[in-house]
Amino acid sequence: MTDRPTDLSSLPSFQPPRRSLFSARKFALMASVVAGLGVAVYGFGTANGPVDLFSSPAHAQVNNEISKVAQPVGFADIVEHVKPSVISVKVNINEKVAKDDSDDTPFQPGSPMERFFRRFGGPDGMPPGLRGMPRGRGVVTGQGSGFFISADGYAVTNNHVVDGADKVEVTTDDGKTYKAKVIGTDARTDLALIKVEGGSDFPFAKLSEGKPRIGDWVLAVGNPFGLGGTVTAGIVSASGRDIGNGPYDDFIQIDAPVNKGNSGGPAFNTNGEVIGVNTAIYSPSGGSVGIAFSIPAPTVKNVVAQLKDKGSVSRGWIGVQIQPVTADIADSLGLKKAEGALVAEPQANGPAAKAGIESGDVITAVNGETVKDARELARTIGGLAPGNAVKLNVLHKGQDKVVNLTLGQLPNTVEAKADNDNDNGDNGSATRGTDVPKLGMTVAPANSVAGAGKEGVVVTEVDPKSAAADRGFKEGDVILEVAGKSVTNAGDVREAINAARSDNKNSVLMRVKTGGMSRFIAVPLAKG
Structure with a gap:
């Protein structure tokens, strides 16, 4: 038993177990081994006459070499x-x-x-x-x-x-x-x-x-x-x-x-x-x-x-809720690739919010290293020590910009607290909303529905066979923005959707709040 890591570089390379060699391959190997022993092979003989490979002194060494090659390595x-x-x-x-x-x-x-x-x-x-x-x-x-x-x-x-x-x-x-x-x-x-x-x-x-x-x-x-x-x-x-x-x-x-x-x-x-x-x-x-x-x-x-x-472990923290950039979201934002981390919401008084990062921004790189997705951003930031200065490449409203900030320390517990107005159990389903054409849902101003808060429009009904249902919309969800614009009624929603259609967008991006958590949802647009 050794008390130090053993240098295994001298050990034989490990290979997957092999089956016995085919006869033709075995014969070829025998010939190459005989040649390696210095025997001049010409057909089945040498300059001094024919060689009986199966009774000559070389035969034992040939078989020995073959057995070494054919034996599985454990x-x-x-x-x-x-x-x-x-x-x-x-x-x-x-x-x-x-x-x-x-x-x-x-x-x-x-x-x-x-x-x-x-x-x-x-x-x-x-x-x-x-x-x-x-x-x-x-x-x-x-x-x-x-x-x-x-x-x-x-x-x-x-x-x-x-x-x-x-x-x-x-x-x-x-x-x-x-x-x-x-x-x-x-x-x-x-x-x-x-x-x-x-x-x-x-x-x-x-x-x-x-x-x-x-x-x-x-x-x-x-x-x-x-x-x-x-x-x-x-x-x-x-x-x-x-x-x-x-x-x-x-x-x-x-x-x-x-x-x-x-x-x-x-x-x-x-x-x-x-x-x-x-x-x-x-x-x-x-x-x-x-x-x-x-x-x-x-x-x-x-x-x-x-x-x-x-x-204990200390991790860097920038204070944002993030989500992946899907193909639909990339199309809605005009991105060429579905890469980066989409900021659903910066946390109040967090490093990102103080540095000017907003909902809808896409973080594409950290210190010059490309960020492929939201998980990679979390791992990269979490792998840095609090107090470090970092440079973030951010896509903000279609424009690239660089944001410099100092990392905070990840709290031991990060809780997403729900809006207190949503805790009374009333999701607004009793209120008759206004239909949003071709999306399969009805909405009403949030301030007109008890428990829905004061901002945005609340979803009051969802057609289970609609595009909205496919994207996970449920009664009680609050739509805060459509295509980057704040909405307060169904008219604002329709206007933003029509503008997206006029721009030949295949989908429209909505910022949606469920409880205390915000996220972006790309909803496909029907043509016509």
Whole structure:
């Protein structure tokens, strides 16, 4: 067992297993090997006469070389080097007795992991493999995986593995058990840093500097179902996956079998470097179906450095609600490509609002680096430290401009508060609105409908077979702007739509408020 990352550059390159060579290829290889031995091949003989390839001294060496080429290459060498760095993590959590066990889940209501499992796990928010486990009955134990990142005992695992733990123990590959303490956690990326006590020469893994390619081999090592020390192999299936876990989703998707208990374990490349931390699976049945998600190594490296330094993570913040630029939105704004991040609404007194960024602006670059979509903007800004000065390229009312601002610090909780006027339960459905031709909805001035606020027009009825319904409009939605112009009645809406048609627009962009959240919706325009 080594206490330093092992240089695996001397190991043989790992290749996919191959079937036995065809006879023709085998014969060609035999001929090339014989030639390499210095035998002058001419047909089936040499200058001194015919050579019997199947009884000559060269025959044994030929077959030896062929067997080396044809034999499938496994992962045993790399596993031998990396497996000692992987640990099993066991936690004890003292829980209060739940009032209703049927609704109890291992994740806080509304948390990123609870939302993820409601989407990919089950309707009750529980991972399928955890359903039926006793919850809320005194001490609850849980198990996961992790791996050392330094010889002095620092190790990485998932936040959801150690979240709320009163006691943490780890078991190393050689069967020894140690106590550990949580140094810091980051719920937004589901990462945690722990410190294992009682040793100073632990074997550790190295985080990869590069980005894996789709199709690269990957090895997952962890503690599935508490078995410990389990290795599975697969490939990188995809990258940049958004699974609804949070604004910084950028998961690597792998098909190496990962099950309950693998959470927090490493995914290795064939150089023995960690390319990601396994954190979630897609599993209708509760077992592996070949779709697992890993947090990329660069994210791990950045988060772990901050956790080690101060026990928490600070992220840059500009204070905007953003959304993707779809093809329809791009057409409405006159953009050539559906790229960038559309500002639905700047938050009051936030850095963006103070710098003059407005609703409808499209952020296209940060410090000269192109922003492809809203998620990339969130990741880029979140990866910068508060207090940094940044330069944003912004498309403002059809004109490009540069905005300079200083990043604030992302609040621990960012809540979208609904307008108090909307909390009385009256969505205005009792008010008869005015029809908006060819969109399939009726609207009324917001100030004439109780609970709709004072700005814009409220949607009072939506034809379920209309373009408006297809775009997600519902009764009670408040339309604030149409084609960049504020609207206060149905006439304003019709006028803006007619102007868009006159400009040969295929769709018209509307800014819509639902509760306290604003967003832009591109509604296709019927011709004529």
